[in-house]
Amino acid sequence: MAKFTAKPAELLKIDFKTPKTDWMDTPVNIREHMYCHPAKAKDLEVVDFPNIHEWRPVDENWNLPENWKEIVLNGIKERLQKYRSFHVFMDICVRCGACADKCHFYLGTGDPKNMPVLRAELLRSVYRKYFTTGGKIFGKTAGARELTEDVLKELWYYFYQCTECRRCSVFCPYGIDTAEITMMGRELTNLLGLQLGWIAGPVANCYMKGNHLGLEPHTVKSNIEFMIDDIETITGIRVNPTFNRKGAEILFVTPSGDLFGVPGVYTAMGYLMLFHELGLDYTWSTYASEGGNFGFFTSNEMAKRLNYKIYAEAKRLGVKWILGGECGHMWRVLHQYMDTWNGPADFLEVPKSPITGTVFENAKSLKMIHVIEFAADLIKHGKLKLDPSRNDHLKVTFHDSCNIARGMGMFEEPRYVIKNVCNHFYEMPENTIREKTFCCGSGTGLNASENMELRMRGGLPRANAVKYVRDRYGVNTVANICAIDRATLQASMDYWVPGTAVAGIHELIGNALVMKGEKERTQDLRLEPLPGKEGVE
Amino acid sequence: MKILFPFFAVILLVLLAVVGVKGANLHFLFGVVVPYAAVFTFIIGVIYRVLKWAKSPVPFSIATTCGQQKTLPWIKQNKLENPSSTLHVIGRMALEVLLFRSLFRNIKGELKDSSRLIYGSDKWLWLAGIAFHYSFLIVLLRHIRLFAEPTPSYLHLLETFDGFLQIGAPRLFMTGVILLAAVTFLFLRRLYIPQVRYISLSADYFPLFLIIGIATTGILMRYFLKTDIVGVKELTMGLVSLSPVIPKGVGAIFYVHLFLVSILFAYFPFSKLMHMGGVFLSPTRNLTGNSREYRRINPWNYPVKVHTYEEYEEEFRDKMKMAEIPVEKE
Incomplete structure (x- = not known):
C-alpha cells in the first residue's frame, strides 16, 4: 500500500453532491487508506473467534465460508430477538435526514453512505428482504435487497467507517442510535472472520x-x-x-x-x-x-x-x-x-x-x-x-x-x-x-x-x-x-x-499540583521549561 | 420511480374508489367492508407490532445521555436530558413525544470555502413536523363529531378555536390548511434536498401522497363540493354502532376520502408510520442514565469463557517474581 500523502487542501475538496445512481445501484468502492488490514489468524485463535481465514478487502474473493449467508441471516435473527434497540431501530426510521450532517465521517467524506441514516439502511434493506412481509413481496420498491457478497462488502466497509460515537442519536427524533446498528453489523462481520487486525491484536x-x-x-x-x-x-x-x-x-x-x-x-x-x-x-x-x-x-x-x-x-x-x-x-x-x-x-x-x-x-x-x-x-x-x-x-x-x-x-x-x-x-x-x-x-x-x-x-x-x-x-x-x-x-x-x-x-x-517537599519546579511533565523558567536548567 | 410509483398508486386508489362507487355501485364495499377491514387491520397490526418489539428484551442500560449526569451534590444534574428517576424519564419522553425535543436540536452543518465547517440553527423540519402532527391530531379529533351523537361539547370548543379566523362559510378550519401545507412542505423537502431525496424510498413518498390525497378530498368536501353531511353522519354513526347503513345521496368524493383513510389505517402497521409506537420503546430515550447507581439485569446474560488470574500467573510467575510483583503461588 502506498503511503498516504494527500495534503489537507486536497482532502478539503469534499464533494457533497449525491451520485447519479441510486445508492442500491452504486457498488461499494473499497479505497486504500480508508480501511484497516484484516486480523491475523493467531489473534483470532486466542479468543476462539469463528471462521478464521485468509482474505484481503480489495480482493474479489473474500474466501467466505460456504454458508456465509445463512450465518449472517441467522445472526440478524438472533440479534433482533436479543436487542429491542436493534429490532425497533430496524423498523421505525422515517428517513427524515436529521442525522445526515451530524456524522463526522459524512462531514469529512461527503459519501452519502456515511450519513447515519444510509449506513443503517445498508443493513435495513437486508432486514426488510428477509424479515418483513412488505420487503419479501415488494422487494426493491419496499427498500429491500438481496444479501449478496457485494452487499456484505459494503456492510463491512461502512460499519468500519463508524466510530459508534452516538452523535446522530442525539439528534434523531426517535433516538435511533447508529452505534447499536454498527455494533450488530460488526458482530455479523465477526461471525464471518472479517475482523480488523487493529482490533483483534x-x-x-x-x-x-x-x-x-x-x-x-x-x-x-x-x-x-x-x-x-x-x-x-x-x-x-x-x-x-x-x-x-x-x-x-x-x-x-x-x-x-x-x-x-x-x-x-x-x-x-x-x-x-x-x-x-x-x-x-x-x-x-x-x-x-x-x-x-x-x-x-x-x-x-x-x-x-x-x-x-x-x-x-x-x-x-x-x-x-x-x-x-x-x-x-x-x-x-x-x-x-x-x-x-x-x-x-x-x-x-x-x-x-x-x-x-x-x-x-x-x-x-x-x-x-x-x-x-x-x-x-x-x-x-x-x-x-x-x-x-x-x-x-x-x-x-x-x-x-x-x-x-x-x-x-x-x-x-x-x-x-x-x-x-x-x-x-x-x-x-x-x-x-x-x-x-x-x-x-x-x-x-x-x-x-x-x-x-x-x-x-x-x-x-x-x-x-x-x-x-x-x-x-x-x-x-x-x-x-x-x-x-x-x-x-x-x-x-x-x-x-x-x-x-x-x-x-x-x-x-x-x-x-504543589506537592509537599517538592523542589522548585522548572519543568512541566513533558520536561519542557515552565513559563518564566526558560534557560534555568 | 421511487416517486412516480407511489404517486400513481395513490391516483389508482382514488380512481378505484370513484369507479367502484360511481361505476359499479359498490357503496357497501367502500363504505362499510373496507373501513371495517382497515380499522381491524390497524388495531390488530399495531398491537402485533408493538408486542413483537416488546418481546425483544432491553439487555443493557443504553440511554443516550444529552446532559449532565447525576453526580456530586454541588453539580447540577440535567434531569430531562440525563434522567435518573422514572419521573425524569416521563419528563424526557413527554418532551420527545409532545414537542419533538430531539428534532428541535437540529443544526445544519456546512463546509464553507472548503475550509470552515459551520453549524447553523435549522428548525424548519421541526416546525413542519410539529405543524403536521398537531394539525393532523386536531383534524382527527374534529372527526369525532361524525361518530358521536350528540356532539360532545369539547368539540365545539375545539372547533371554535380551530375556526377562530372566522373566514368564510362554512367557517375555515386552520388545521386543515396547515395539515396540507405541512405535508406539502415535507414532500417538497424530500424532493429538493438532494441528500434527503437520495435516502428516500417509495415507502416515504407513499404516505405523503396518501395524506395529501386525504387532506385534499377533505377540504374539497367541506368547502367546495358540498357533501350531504347528514348522509355522511348517518353512515359513520352506522359504522360506529355496528349497524351499517348506506344512505343515498352521498357523493363519490366522500367515498374516495374514506377509502384513502382506510388505506392509511391498513397500511399503518406495516410501515414506518409505526414510529408513533416505536418512539415509546426507544431504549436510548426511555431509560435512566444512572446505570452505575442501579444494576440492570440482562435476561439472557450467560457465562462466558474467561482468562483467569490463575492462568495469567501461571504464564508469568517467573517474570512477576523477578520484578518483585506479589504472586499467589511461590
Missing part, C-alpha cells in the same frame, strides 16, 4: 496479558518506573506505587495507553503524583491492566470476557472500591454494561473518598468512579494545593470524548478541574462540545495507520473546531479524558491544526 493481548498493548507484568511495572524517574527529576519526589497488592483500599484501572507513549504517559504521571500527594492506599494491577475494551468493537460476548478481569481482580485483592482512569469508551462500557455483565459487585463497598469523605452514591452499585469525579471532589473540598500559573504556557480547550458525553453525561467535572488547574481555558463552539461533541475520528479500533485518510477525514470536524479557537484565542492544547484521543488526536492536530498539543487532564493537574 489488542483483544488477544488484553485477553492473555491483561492489556491492549500486550505489556507483560514486569513491563507494566518498568514502564511506570520510568515515569517515577521523570517525576523525581521534575519534583525531587520519588513516588512509590504498588502492584497487585492485596489489602489496598482502592484498585486503580486505567487504559494501557497511559502506560506507553506520549502524551499518555504524562497523564499517568499526573495520576501517580496526585495519588502520592494524597497518600492514597491504592494499587495498580498487572492482570487487570486495561480499562479500555476493544472487545466491545467485536462482540458483546468478547467485551464481557475482557471486562471480567476488573471485578475478578478487585475481589482477589480484597479492595474496597475501584477507581478508573481517563478514558472514553472504557467508561461507556463501565457505566452502561459492566454491572449488568459481571456484577453484582457485592464484595465491594460504595466508593468513598478517603480524603474528603464524599460517598459516591451515583456509583453505589457499580462501585467504580472516574478519576475526574474523584479529582473534582478533592478540589471542591480544597484538598489540593494548586498553582495554575504553571500551566500558563498552555491555552487550553476541552474535547468531550463521545462516550463520556453521550454514554455517561460527565460534562461539568472535567471543566471544573481544568478551570482550577489552568488560567487559560476556552470552549470550542457550542455545537461541537458537550452532547454535541465530535469524535476524534479514530475511535472503535479505527486508530490504525493504514486508514489514515479515513481518520483525517473523520477528524476534520473536531480539528476544525480546534482551529477556530486557535485562530481566535491562540489555543495550543486540547485537553481530554480519553486514551484514544491521546493516542490519535495528535495526528489529526498535526495534520489539520499544526502546533496544537494533546493532553490528558491529569497531566495538567500534575503540572499545577
Whole structure:
C-alpha cells in the first residue's frame, strides 16, 4: 500500500453532491487508506473467534465460508430477538435526514453512505428482504435487497467507517442510535472472520496479558518506573506505587495507553503524583491492566470476557472500591454494561473518598468512579494545593470524548478541574462540545495507520473546531479524558491544526499540583521549561 | 420511480374508489367492508407490532445521555436530558413525544470555502413536523363529531378555536390548511434536498401522497363540493354502532376520502408510520442514565469463557517474581 500523502487542501475538496445512481445501484468502492488490514489468524485463535481465514478487502474473493449467508441471516435473527434497540431501530426510521450532517465521517467524506441514516439502511434493506412481509413481496420498491457478497462488502466497509460515537442519536427524533446498528453489523462481520487486525491484536493481548498493548507484568511495572524517574527529576519526589497488592483500599484501572507513549504517559504521571500527594492506599494491577475494551468493537460476548478481569481482580485483592482512569469508551462500557455483565459487585463497598469523605452514591452499585469525579471532589473540598500559573504556557480547550458525553453525561467535572488547574481555558463552539461533541475520528479500533485518510477525514470536524479557537484565542492544547484521543488526536492536530498539543487532564493537574517537599519546579511533565523558567536548567 | 410509483398508486386508489362507487355501485364495499377491514387491520397490526418489539428484551442500560449526569451534590444534574428517576424519564419522553425535543436540536452543518465547517440553527423540519402532527391530531379529533351523537361539547370548543379566523362559510378550519401545507412542505423537502431525496424510498413518498390525497378530498368536501353531511353522519354513526347503513345521496368524493383513510389505517402497521409506537420503546430515550447507581439485569446474560488470574500467573510467575510483583503461588 502506498503511503498516504494527500495534503489537507486536497482532502478539503469534499464533494457533497449525491451520485447519479441510486445508492442500491452504486457498488461499494473499497479505497486504500480508508480501511484497516484484516486480523491475523493467531489473534483470532486466542479468543476462539469463528471462521478464521485468509482474505484481503480489495480482493474479489473474500474466501467466505460456504454458508456465509445463512450465518449472517441467522445472526440478524438472533440479534433482533436479543436487542429491542436493534429490532425497533430496524423498523421505525422515517428517513427524515436529521442525522445526515451530524456524522463526522459524512462531514469529512461527503459519501452519502456515511450519513447515519444510509449506513443503517445498508443493513435495513437486508432486514426488510428477509424479515418483513412488505420487503419479501415488494422487494426493491419496499427498500429491500438481496444479501449478496457485494452487499456484505459494503456492510463491512461502512460499519468500519463508524466510530459508534452516538452523535446522530442525539439528534434523531426517535433516538435511533447508529452505534447499536454498527455494533450488530460488526458482530455479523465477526461471525464471518472479517475482523480488523487493529482490533483483534489488542483483544488477544488484553485477553492473555491483561492489556491492549500486550505489556507483560514486569513491563507494566518498568514502564511506570520510568515515569517515577521523570517525576523525581521534575519534583525531587520519588513516588512509590504498588502492584497487585492485596489489602489496598482502592484498585486503580486505567487504559494501557497511559502506560506507553506520549502524551499518555504524562497523564499517568499526573495520576501517580496526585495519588502520592494524597497518600492514597491504592494499587495498580498487572492482570487487570486495561480499562479500555476493544472487545466491545467485536462482540458483546468478547467485551464481557475482557471486562471480567476488573471485578475478578478487585475481589482477589480484597479492595474496597475501584477507581478508573481517563478514558472514553472504557467508561461507556463501565457505566452502561459492566454491572449488568459481571456484577453484582457485592464484595465491594460504595466508593468513598478517603480524603474528603464524599460517598459516591451515583456509583453505589457499580462501585467504580472516574478519576475526574474523584479529582473534582478533592478540589471542591480544597484538598489540593494548586498553582495554575504553571500551566500558563498552555491555552487550553476541552474535547468531550463521545462516550463520556453521550454514554455517561460527565460534562461539568472535567471543566471544573481544568478551570482550577489552568488560567487559560476556552470552549470550542457550542455545537461541537458537550452532547454535541465530535469524535476524534479514530475511535472503535479505527486508530490504525493504514486508514489514515479515513481518520483525517473523520477528524476534520473536531480539528476544525480546534482551529477556530486557535485562530481566535491562540489555543495550543486540547485537553481530554480519553486514551484514544491521546493516542490519535495528535495526528489529526498535526495534520489539520499544526502546533496544537494533546493532553490528558491529569497531566495538567500534575503540572499545577504543589506537592509537599517538592523542589522548585522548572519543568512541566513533558520536561519542557515552565513559563518564566526558560534557560534555568 | 421511487416517486412516480407511489404517486400513481395513490391516483389508482382514488380512481378505484370513484369507479367502484360511481361505476359499479359498490357503496357497501367502500363504505362499510373496507373501513371495517382497515380499522381491524390497524388495531390488530399495531398491537402485533408493538408486542413483537416488546418481546425483544432491553439487555443493557443504553440511554443516550444529552446532559449532565447525576453526580456530586454541588453539580447540577440535567434531569430531562440525563434522567435518573422514572419521573425524569416521563419528563424526557413527554418532551420527545409532545414537542419533538430531539428534532428541535437540529443544526445544519456546512463546509464553507472548503475550509470552515459551520453549524447553523435549522428548525424548519421541526416546525413542519410539529405543524403536521398537531394539525393532523386536531383534524382527527374534529372527526369525532361524525361518530358521536350528540356532539360532545369539547368539540365545539375545539372547533371554535380551530375556526377562530372566522373566514368564510362554512367557517375555515386552520388545521386543515396547515395539515396540507405541512405535508406539502415535507414532500417538497424530500424532493429538493438532494441528500434527503437520495435516502428516500417509495415507502416515504407513499404516505405523503396518501395524506395529501386525504387532506385534499377533505377540504374539497367541506368547502367546495358540498357533501350531504347528514348522509355522511348517518353512515359513520352506522359504522360506529355496528349497524351499517348506506344512505343515498352521498357523493363519490366522500367515498374516495374514506377509502384513502382506510388505506392509511391498513397500511399503518406495516410501515414506518409505526414510529408513533416505536418512539415509546426507544431504549436510548426511555431509560435512566444512572446505570452505575442501579444494576440492570440482562435476561439472557450467560457465562462466558474467561482468562483467569490463575492462568495469567501461571504464564508469568517467573517474570512477576523477578520484578518483585506479589504472586499467589511461590
